[in-house]
Amino acid sequence: MRKSIKLIKKLEGLHTLDTMQKLLGVSKKTAIKEISLLRKEGFVKTFGGGKQPRLYLLSTTPRREIGYPGLYETINRYSPIKIREQFTHKIINRKLSVEEALIRAVVTKDIRTIMASLGLFNHVSNWKRLYRYSKEFGVRRKIGALYDIARISLKVKKMDLRIRKRLLESDEKEKFIIPNMKTKDFKSIERTWRIHIPLNKADMEAYKEWSR
Numbered sequence: 001m002r003k004s005i006k007l008i009k010k011l012e013g014l015h016t017l018d019t020m021q022k023l024l025g026v027s028k029k030t031a032i033k034e035i036s037l038l039r040k041e042g043f044v045k046t047f048g049g050g051k052q053p054r055l056y057l058l059s060t061t062p063r064r065e066i067g068y069p070g071l072y073e074t075i076n077r078y079s080p081i082k083i084r085e086q087f088t089h090k091i092i093n094r095k096l097s098v099e100e101a102l103i104r105a106v107v108t109k110d111i112r113t114i115m116a117s118l119g120l121f122n123h124v125s126n127w128k129r130l131y132r133y134s135k136e137f138g139v140r141r142k143i144g145a146l147y148d149i150a151r152i153s154l155k156v157k158k159m160d161l162r163i164r165k166r167l168l169e170s171d172e173k174e175k176f177i178i179p180n181m182k183t184k185d186f187k188s189i190e191r192t193w194r195i196h197i198p199l200n201k202a203d204m205e206a207y208k209e210w211s212r
Helices: 002-011 017-024 028-040 071-078 098-108 111-123 127-136 140-153 161-168 187-193 201-210
Strands: 013-015 044-049 052-058
Touching: 002 017, 013 017, 017 028, 017 052, 028 044, 071 098, 071 111, 098 111, 098 127, 098 140, 111 140, 111 201, 127 140, 127 161, 140 161, 140 187, 140 201
Parallel strands: none
Antiparallel strands: 013 052, 044 052
8 A cells, every 4th residue: 555655646646558657667568557556446537448548547545436336337348439427427235237227328318328338238138127127217119229220230149039029019109219319321220119210320330340
């Protein structure tokens, strides 16, 4: 701990990996190792990632996390597209499942959050749970349509056919995944799920590239 405090006092503030390397006079590999150790002790908060520059905020006051990882942390754990937290989201008394995270992402009605969450379909382990949450939040047809979209460019697990049938039988009235947003692509999927798709083929091609 004493070594950590001494190191943090030298680095306190906002940094990139490059600036930390220069201040410490170490290799990239060593800098990454130091960041990892300091993060475990609660001295580092990380921002950005993906196409955004990764930033590290270092503080001499250990940052003790309360609760379990929330929506944005869960998405960033599984998705090739990383998103910045719009707000700190924690689950206090339980772990957030992949299935619930998918539903919560759709409920945000935020295009980047929804797009990033598509990668979670490949980590679904309980299709019944996914259905239960989608019914509870009134997004059954949205989840079905987004699953079919994800299959176009991503490797995703095969959905339980019984769950797919139950999703298709949904009588939810909402026609948009994101209010008043639709494209001219994926018309067959729109007809199948009776809902407008906010993503287009260019979006999914970009997602495919990010996933490589």
